[in-house]
Amino acid sequence: MxxxxxxxxxxxxxxxxxxxxxxxxxxxxxxxxxxxxxxxxxxSFSIPGTPTQEVTDQLAEEIPEAAGGTGTIVLTTDDDEPFTDDQEQAIGDVIADVEDVDGVETVVDPFATEADRAEQAQKIADGQDELADGQEQLDAGREQLESGQQQLDDARAELEQGQDELDAAREQAEAAGAIDQVGPQLDAQQEQIDAGLAELESQQDELDAGQDELDANAADLEEGTAELEQGQALLDLASGISVVSEDGTAAVVTVIFTDAQMDVSQETKDAVIDTFTDEVGAIDGVSADFGADVSQEAPSVxxxxxxxxxxxxxxxxxxxxxxxxxxxxxxxxxxxxxxxxxxxxxxxxxxxxxxxxxxxxxxxxxxxxxxxxxxxxxxxxxxxxxxxxxxxxxxxxxxxxxxxxxxxxxxxxxxxxxxxxxxxxxxxxxxxxxxxxxxxxxxxxxxxxxxxxxxxxGMRILNKKERAVLAAPEPHAAHMDASTEPGKKPLRPMNTWVAVGRVVLGIAVLGVVAIPALDLRINLPDGSSEPHESTQYQAYSTVAEKFGAGTNGPLLVAADMPAPVAEDDQVAAQLAIGEQLAAQDDVVAVAPAAVSEDGTVLAFQVIPADGPTSESTEQLVHSLRDLSPISVDGVDGDVELGVAGAASGNIDISQKLSDALPLYLGVVVGLSMLILILVFRSLLVPLIATLGFILSYFAALGGVVAVYQWGWLSGFFGVENPGPVLNFLPTILVGVLFGLAMDYMLFLGTGMREAYAHGAPARIAVVQGFRAGRSVVTAAAIIMISVFGGFIFAEDAMIRPIGFALAFGVLVDAFVVRMLVVPALMHLLGGAAWWLPKWLDRILPDVDVEGSALERRHPHDAEPASR
CATH class of the missing domain: 1.20.1640.10 (Multidrug efflux transporter AcrB transmembrane domain)
Structure with a gap:
């Protein structure tokens, strides 16, 4: 090569x-x-096979209207007064235009939604009043029936008593032999009693019919009461969900797209933003801000x-x-x-x-x-x-x-x-x-x-002074080892106690800096991490203030029923499932979202107590999944629950990344050992280099947690809202920092290897190699820190922590690990650092990274050429 x-x-x-x-x-x-x-x-980020993706795919098949992505637009009044009727009408016209945008399924009008909700609540209230009136009428009818039945019973008792008296009189007449004389009179009385009994039977039939009608009305009333109670209970469960603030100064417009959240094209989002920007801008006294789910601009280069x-x-x-x-x-x-x-x-x-x-x-x-x-x-x-x-x-x-x-x-x-x-x-x-x-x-x-x-x-790569020295008539010495060059003091190895101190100090510093990494939490940034002047942050903060933090990260729960639920039974099933969802910690509200055509899947919107990146929301997602399966009254079999939504998706991606990190770190560490064994033809030097990389990695991660999660020095680094660390940063950091750390190890270590191979004592070789490479490695590290550090103040919330992690990682690796700890460890190991089993030495190819063989094949003629 x-x-x-x-x-x-x-x-x-x-x-x-x-x-x-x-x-x-x-x-x-x-x-x-x-x-x-x-x-x-x-x-947007997605990973196939996550629980969120599986639920999203299921909803896309069973309830397409519930699987589409959403975009949030927050409207506010400029004078902090409630929206006027004219403003609401104008906003409705804008929403109608947005619905015509290609890729938009529908747009939820907040004012129409609140009106519908108020109308529904009024209907329930009116129904309850009607039921109360019906109950009063039912009670009055029941009293009338009871009174009529009592009168009928009394009349029947009188007739029965008259019958008894008539029967006794007939017996007496028959005993006295006077039946022929009194018989016609007794028969006439019998006819009167029979007629009275017949009339009583007719009245009883009328009372029974009235009772049947009353029972039917009572059953209808009971059924209506149950339906109203279920409706009221569902309204109560969803009472924490609103799209117009209580003071009437803010409203949330939800755009539902035809594609899933991860698949919505930027063209569609841009068209929605442009329509709202242009048309809402023409409405006097109304401003629009766009949530991060719809307004994510590509970061400036x-x-x-x-x-x-x-x-x-x-x-x-x-x-x-x-x-x-x-x-x-x-x-x-x-x-x-x-x-x-x-x-x-x-x-x-x-x-x-x-x-x-x-x-x-x-x-x-x-x-x-x-x-x-x-x-x-x-x-x-x-x-x-x-x-x-x-x-x-x-x-x-x-x-x-x-x-x-x-x-x-x-x-x-x-x-x-x-x-x-x-x-x-x-x-x-x-x-x-x-x-x-x-x-x-x-x-x-x-x-x-x-x-x-x-x-x-040409020669202009040198400055004038350097070119003047070369132009002088003195002979030029060929390259000499620093330890033998005339006028130079002989190189001395590092003091052993100094080396021990450098190792202890370096590892202690890195260990302390790495401590925050133990508290690492990862997620994707939400609107709260955007710059305060950005529309994403304004939308996020307005929603959090006016509607609650959890409204920024609603969850979508899908209930997979063991058998189709009849239409008449769906409300009861929704209530039974919704009550179990609402019983979980940190659930503010639950609302039925949709039902599949065949009644096998019921979807619910769940509003958590805190924002999408909070620990409580993450725990809630796990709790809802652990709740499955659940038992529901009236349903034969268990109901399986699945959780989806943007917040759930980000949590799943973060979990997937966390699970993949150990494997990737193991691959990189193994790769590091193999490459460095090949380069340095040693076992201990690669081990030192690799352990140094691990120290650098966790120290860099600790710095990221301290600044971006804990908020240390947040003002200096422009971290306006500390929160979870970017979820793919730890994995990306492994690959990039490993490569850069190996760069510095190569440029310092190969100098040490070259000096040792040329016969210098092991500890002298450490000094020679370090002195030969320290200036260029120092400059290279400062350059890398400067380039990466420039991205710390980028506009995009995902770029900033990456820039910091790489800059800080290079800082600790170059100046603490490679230039402080590694040379000291190499000194302490002495000649043992370059030990390699003979059988391994025979089979390893000679890669000659330092180019020694090349220099031997192309020796330099010490006689300088004329300039």
């Missing part, structure tokens, strides 16, 4: 115009690809913070290289690299679903490593020129030595980022792939365009 890069560097130096033209052509092609095929970026980061990087380059033209070269090559990689990646955004964070991550990495990789080659080239090398000879050798280390370092970053695909999380794998592509392009630019530009610059 070193020989190939040597020839590539010399070839580029001899064909400057062709190389520059080739990269310009690549840049143009990438730009054309973006212009022709670029699509829309998204700020370059902002003030990023510019400051580049300026700091430029200053570091000027200080280190001493010339403006030399400092500008790494910046130019880095910008060419990120231009190609960013445009090429965006060209595929029309083919695959790409998060807006993905190209920005590629930009961050491309800028940082692009500057550093060019710097390594330029620094080696400058050193060789000052040692008397010819320009072309120096370019080729710098490309074959430092360029070889750049390729190997870049490969470690690329492999680590590509390994994100093993997590099985599509959007994370795509981030890793785009980031790896950006690093690969930076490597290609470094080993091709950098040599070409160095050739074009």
């Amino acid at each position: 070193a020989e190939l890069l040597y020839r590539l560097g010399r070839g580029a130096a001899h064909h400057v115009k062709a190389v520059v033209a080739a990269w310009i052509a690549v840049l143009v092609v990438a730009g054309a690809g973006f212009a022709l095929a670029g699509g829309t970026l998204t700020d 370059i902002g003030p913070g990023e510019v400051v980061g580049l300026v700091v990087a430029a200053i570091v380059l000027i200080v280190m290289l001493g010339t403006l033209i030399g400092a500008g070269l790494p910046l130019v090559t880095a910008l060419v690299g990120v231009g190609v990689s960013a445009l090429a990646a965006l060209a595929f955004s029309g083919v695959v679903e790409m998060s807006s964070v993905t190209p920005v991550l590629g930009l961050m990495l491309g800028l940082a490593v692009g500057i550093d990789y060019a710097l390594f080659i330029v620094n080696r080239h400058r050193r060789q020129l000052k040692e008397g090398y010819e320009v072309d000879e120096s370019i080729g050798l710098a490309n074959g030595t430092s360029g070889n280390a750049v390729v190997f370092a870049g490969m470690t970053v690329v492999i680590a980022l590509l390994a994100l695909n093993v997590t099985g999380i599509p959007f994370l794998g795509l981030m890793g792939t785009v980031g790896a592509f950006s690093v690969a392009v930076a490597v290609l630019v470094a080993v091709t365009l950098t040599p070409a530009l160095l050739s074009a610059i």
